Amino acid sequence: MEPFTTLSSRTVVLPGANIDTDQIIPARFLTTTTRAGLGEHLFADWRYHPDGSPRIDFVLNRTEAQGCRILVAGRNFGCGSSREHAPWALADYGFRAVISTELADIFRSNCLKNGLLPVRVEEPTSAWLIGHPGAQVTLDVAAGTLTLPTGAAVSFPLEAFARHCLLRGLDELDYLLERRNEIEAFERRA
Amino acid sequence: MARAPQTLFDKVWRRHEVSAESADCPAVLYIDLHLIHEVTSPQAFAVLRERGLTVRRPERTLATMDHSTPTLTAQVFGGTPIALEAARRQVRELEANCAESGVELLGLTHSQRGIVHVIGPELGLTQPGKTIVCGDSHTSTHGAVGALAFGIGTTEVGYVLATQCLLQRKPRTLAVNVSGELRAGVTAKDLILAIIGRLGVSGGTGHVIEYRGDTMRALDMEERMTVCNMSIEAGARAGMIGPDETTYRYLEGRPRAPQGEAWERALEAWRALPTDAGARFDREVDLDAAGVEPMITYGTNPGMVIPIGGAIPQRPGDAAFGQALAYMGLTPGEPIRDQPVNVVFLGSCTNARLSDLRAAARLLRGRRIAPGLRMLVVPGSQQVKRQAEAEGLDRVFLEAGAEWRESGCSMCLGMNGDVVGRGEYSVSTSNRNFEGRQGSGARTLLASPLTAAACAVRGRVTDPRELM
Ligand code: SF4
Numbered sequence: 001m002e003p004f005t006t007l008s009s010r011t012v013v014l015p016g017a018n019i020d021t022d023q024i025i026p027a028r029f030l031t032t033t034t035r036a037g038l039g040e041h042l043f044a045d046w047r048y049h050p051d052g053s054p055r056i057d058f059v060l061n062r063t064e065a066q067g068c069r070i071l072v073a074g075r076n077f078g079c080g081s082s083r084e085h086a087p088w089a090l091a092d093y094g095f096r097a098v099i100s101t102e103l104a105d106i107f108r109s110n111c112l113k114n115g116l117l118p119v120r121v122e123e124p125t126s127a128w129l130i131g132h133p134g135a136q137v138t139l140d141v142a143a144g145t146l147t148l149p150t151g152a153a154v155s156f157p158l159e160a161f162a163r164h165c166l167l168r169g170l171d172e173l174d175y176l177l178e179r180r181n182e183i184e185a186f187e188r189r190a
Numbered sequence: 191m192a193r194a195p196q197t198l199f200d201k202v203w204r205r206h207e208v209s210a211e212s213a214d215c216p217a218v219l220y221i222d223l224h225l226i227h228e229v230t231s232p233q234a235f236a237v238l239r240e241r242g243l244t245v246r247r248p249e250r251t252l253a254t255m256d257h258s259t260p261t262l263t264a265q266v267f268g269g270t271p272i273a274l275e276a277a278r279r280q281v282r283e284l285e286a287n288c289a290e291s292g293v294e295l296l297g298l299t300h301s302q303r304g305i306v307h308v309i310g311p312e313l314g315l316t317q318p319g320k321t322i323v324c325g326d327s328h329t330s331t332h333g334a335v336g337a338l339a340f341g342i343g344t345t346e347v348g349y350v351l352a353t354q355c356l357l358q359r360k361p362r363t364l365a366v367n368v369s370g371e372l373r374a375g376v377t378a379k380d381l382i383l384a385i386i387g388r389l390g391v392s393g394g395t396g397h398v399i400e401y402r403g404d405t406m407r408a409l410d411m412e413e414r415m416t417v418c419n420m421s422i423e424a425g426a427r428a429g430m431i432g433p434d435e436t437t438y439r440y441l442e443g444r445p446r447a448p449q450g451e452a453w454e455r456a457l458e459a460w461r462a463l464p465t466d467a468g469a470r471f472d473r474e475v476d477l478d479a480a481g482v483e484p485m486i487t488y489g490t491n492p493g494m495v496i497p498i499g500g501a502i503p504q505r506p507g508d509a510a511f512g513q514a515l516a517y518m519g520l521t522p523g524e525p526i527r528d529q530p531v532n533v534v535f536l537g538s539c540t541n542a543r544l545s546d547l548r549a550a551a552r553l554l555r556g557r558r559i560a561p562g563l564r565m566l567v568v569p570g571s572q573q574v575k576r577q578a579e580a581e582g583l584d585r586v587f588l589e590a591g592a593e594w595r596e597s598g599c600s601m602c603l604g605m606n607g608d609v610v611g612r613g614e615y616s617v618s619t620s621n622r623n624f625e626g627r628q629g630s631g632a633r634t635l636l637a638s639p640l641t642a643a644a645c646a647v648r649g650r651v652t653d654p655r656e657l658m
Binding site: 015016017018020022023026027028030032033034035045052075077080081082083084088102104105106109110113114117120126159160161164172173175176177179180182183186187190 | 193197208211213214215216218221229230231233237241244258259274277278279280325326327341342343344345346348349352353354355356357359391393396408422423427453491493509510513603604605612622624625626627631632651
């Protein structure tokens, strides 16, 4: 994985609460056996008409959304399925961070494994971001801060281990593989 | 010094710590049983291959196919190719991955195949005190026997294949205490829907739920599975119920449960698992079971749920709520009763076990489903299918005008050819009513098997007690 240190981008806003993994990537696109190419189907039922033409009223189809790498979403984003296809689709589309007041557990864990930064903020920050779509914000992984265009910086929780992995581009599998002796010792005990 | 009282969750967690968590690092948690299926495993095997790794303990993983597989007998057994090319590819890929890695596969035509969360307990592989994971959020089902069971992503499927371990932060605990007797016509499904309505769809985030109280003790194992299955719909990592005589009776003699002396030893260990008196939970919620009515959802998440005789809530000014109801084509303030229904789906890992089929059949016996309505009955496993046929339940469904299929996830999620049409209303015994879950534009009302059967007969949303 590439190291993740800082990210500056304009935001795209999806204000609704409880946006679930079936919206992020509908099940009919889970038919792939690889990780690539899912970005095309991200939010498919909101992004396209049944005939495949784009819905011009959906935010991702507007010109100002192009090139945005940070998604701001309502409460409890990513609830539902454990399908990692959801963060794969977000990352393949080009997002590198998702900001919400609450991110569903499995989704959050899946994000971290795919270089997608889950950012949990308090209600006032979320309300500000939702009220200012397209705001240019900066995320700093080492400092654990989100800086708004107003200059205000708020911190977001990121546990030490995840921070360490993001900053160095490490993955957890290497860490687990290095624990081999302990795992074997556990198996002998059990 | 006496040991501090512990919860069931604490006990299972501690026994599986290869190393405990610290401020800098999550715990390394050992996984006893890993279940895989065709949709969330191919990319994990691919990563193993890329990195030159092998499956560390193949005998601790069991594979089956359920999500994308067809439910039409001809496509499963009859030599007619699987209609969906993508499903064909996923099936082939899982077969190849299992053959190469030595993982046991209950393949498409295997007599023990079924929905992954139905076959684990049915085979007796799901046991108290185990850690169980699967690349599927409804892995929480297995917690019904007192296991710690949770869904993981595909990257983590790869970790478990390669190391038999996961890196995990210890979740918090939430006790849901339920007391009182469920009324006639009110099922475990109604109970869990009521619990989700109470907690909200993110009320359990970061927590493992333990369902407690005399109501839970009185539920049979299949009912407990229905409850634990939907823990994730309240946002919880897992749901658990302390093992008791009901659990042991259910497991005894199952093909992959311990036998003979090993059974006695296991039993002794399992009896030490339930939460100690005085153990503390991070949160507790109480619910009176006697007040629970048959429940039905009206919106686009399982927390949008009301008693079947109730009116759809009104939330002026709540745009997301308004959008959800617009998607559903339902009007705030109106009763849900008598809403016309196009499709009834009796199936899924929530409600496709033998007792679910029996309950629906009892109501359907001697009746026909409403003209123009489509009812699909999909048993949770091939074993459930055979048992149901031995009891003649298939005849009841077929004579009522329903379709009787091979097991699989089917219409629970629209990826295997079984879908609800755009704009159609489906009363479904599954666990998710998300937009498009059962097919693009499909409108899902979640309910119990009894309610689903009643709706099928009337062709409208119907309180099952009217037909009992
Ligand atoms: S039946 Fe539905 S919820 Fe259960 S495993 Fe299959 S797709 Fe998931």
